[in-house]
Amino acid sequence: MTYAEPPLREPDLPRTAKVRPTALRTGWTTGACATAAAKAAVTALVTGVPQPEVEIGLPGGRRVSFPVARCDLAPGPEARAEAVVVKDAGDDPDVTHGAHLTATVDWRAEPGLDLAGGPGVGTVTKPGLGLAVGGPAINETPRRMIGQAVAEVVDLTEVGVRVVISVPGGEVMARKTTNRRLGILGGISILGTTGIVRPFSTASWRASVVQAVHVMAAQGESTVVLCTGGRTERAARELLPELPEVCFVEVGDFTGAAVTAAVGDGMTGVVFVGMAGKLAKLAAGILMTHYTRSKVDLSLLGAVTAEAGGDADLVAAVTAANTGRHAYELWEAAGLLGPAGDLLCHRVRQVLLRFAERAVTVDVAMVDFAGSRVVASSGRWAA
Known part of the structure; x- marks a missing residue:
């Protein structure tokens, strides 16, 4: 079998490539929404005032505001706060669009941030993801974003905060992702490298x-x-x-x-x-x-x-x-x-x-x- 070998090409799509005739709306990653929920909850815990809106910084330096769908306080010796930010994925066909990213926070004795995954957030069961096996599927950038957002509210060198990220219905959403194959069980991953979902990325x-x-x-x-x-x-x-x-x-x-x-x-x-x-x-x-x-x-x-x-x-x-x-x-x-x-x-x-x-x-x-x-x-x- 002889024929002229074709040149090898690996074209890339420009970030602005259009796949619909009208302009597409960007959205927010699960990581950005979880960060916003965490900051809203910590702010409520510190101030005693439920937060209707919260501002966070994205990795690229941009600051953006998120509406808070729900923010509750449980005062007393076991004080805690919980905030919900609803994910808006823009025009991206994302199974997590509309997900309720929920952060539940309380104080802990040791200074620093303890970040955990709750119901609907997957657990890592296999190596190769850059995450600890047995830990929550919260990727590196969202972890860093959450830490920075919480540190804007409290001094983590002196105060201890526990943040639990959960996603109601996340286990069902995860069935439409590759998580199970990657060894992420029980829910979705908290993802994002920029905080922004670009349509049809x-x-x-x-x-x-x-x-x-x-x-x-x-x-x-x-x-x-x-x-x-x-x-x-x-x-x-x-x-x-x-x-x-x-x-x-x-x-x-x-x-x-x-x-x-x-x-x-x-x-x-x-x-x-x-x-x-x-x-x-x-x-x-x-x-x-x-x-x-x-x-x-x-x-x-x-x-x-x-x-x-x-x-x-x-x-x-x-x-x-x-x-x-x-x-x-x-x-x-x-x-x-x-x-x-x-x-x-x-x-x-x-x-x-x-x-x-x-x-x-x-x-x-x-x-x-x-x-x-x-x-x-x-x-x-x-x-």
């Missing part, structure tokens, strides 16, 4: 992909299985039942970032399982496959069709196809799905090997659009 998705690879590396696994979504992951699990759950990573559009992380973590094997459209983009050397930055190269699929033995009419039809899926259907109707699909997988395998500088083995499988069966492959499954 490619950066956050890329970061989650890289983190998933780091987690499996920390557990001693050597083969990562990259899947483009839920359907391809189901097929991949059936294809590789011997691998533990942590090995399967939904990369979305960030195959390049995942492969780079795998090589950096010393992995020895990469398996990619995808459908025709993503495979066509990868075969063209595009390692970040979001639709705003790349499109299916139908001329490449036409060349694959010819190489697989398709006649001139089929080559022309595939080259003029509407989508990668349309090309797939044309191959299937012509009885060429297996040969053409194998050739496409071979091209993807060569691209990934080049991108990884042959530091890992690479296997590629194409699944049907239901994710129910593998229809083509290259690498270990090649005939």
